[in-house]
Amino acid sequence: MTVDAIPPSAALFPAEFDPYQISQSEFSALGDKTYLDVASRAPLARSVRGAIDRYVAMRSVGGDKDAMFETAERVREKVSRLIGATAEEIAYTKNVSEGLGIVATSLGLGRGDEVVFCPEAEHPNNIYLWLHLQKSTGIKLTAVPAKDGCVDAEAIVEAIGPDTRLVTVSYQTTKFRTDAPSHAFRLT
Numbered sequence: 397m398t399v400d401a402i403p404p405s406a407a408l409f410p411a412e413f414d415p416y417q418i419s420q421s422e423f424s425a426l427g428d429k430t431y432l433d434v435a436s437r438a439p440l441a442r443s444v445r446g447a448i449d450r451y452v453a454m455r456s457v458g459g460d461k462d463a464m465f466e467t468a469e470r471v472r473e474k475v476s477r478l479i480g481a482t483a484e485e486i487a488y489t490k491n492v493s494e495g496l497g498i499v500a501t502s503l504g505l506g507r508g509d510e511v512v513f514c515p516e517a518e519h520p521n522n523i524y525l526w527l528h529l530q531k532s533t534g535i536k537l538t539a540v541p542a543k544d545g546c547v548d549a550e551a552i553v554e555a556i557g558p559d560t561r562l563v564t565v566s567y568q569t570t571k572f573r574t575d576a577p578s579h580a581f582r583l584t
């Protein structure tokens with residue numbers, strides 16, 4: 397197998413972002429079924445499979461480091477457009493838990509610094525991490541109650557005070573679908 401033998405996959409985010417069209421072209425194996433994402437295991441998109449195949453093929457013949465960096469930067473730029481950020485604000489982590497750990501340990505949080513969260517509606521990894529930090533550094537944890545089993549965005553915003561250094565809320569977890577309204581967290 398050579399790199400050229402593998403056809404390029406469809407663009408990840410076409411200019412006209414059409415979720416239905418993407419679900420048809422990227423997840424054709426689903427046919428007429430409706431897939432409900434639970435932020436856990438999921439069918440692999442055709443373009444993802446193609447990218448993995450091309451990467452493995454490239455690595456099996458040595459690997460083009462410049463091409464790898466170029467791909468990483470291109471993806472960073474595409475993801476930033478998807479979520480309304482800048483490419484410089486996108487960091488790669490191996491998984492959610494590692495990302496949380498990096499944030500938690502890189503902010504230099506200490507005694508009296510407040511972290512606001514909603515443990516009732518959180519994934520355990522976004523709870524134990526902060527409990528550990530509370531024990532080891534003396535940060536203050538403010539647990540905001542959930543509302544109807546979901547994150548209460550208004551209550552979270554109200555809980556923010558002068559000592560708050562971080563608000564941590566999952567948009568979606570494997571256990572709960574909170575669908576926290578992201579606009580509620582665009583604070584000025």
Ligand SMILES: Cc1ncc(COP(=O)(O)O)c(C=O)c1O
Nearest residue numbers: 491492493519521522566569570
């Ligand atoms: C807050 C949080 N941490 C951790 C996880 C686990 O995911 P991962 O295996 O990517 O760390 C999830 C999954 O939904 C999550 O929502």
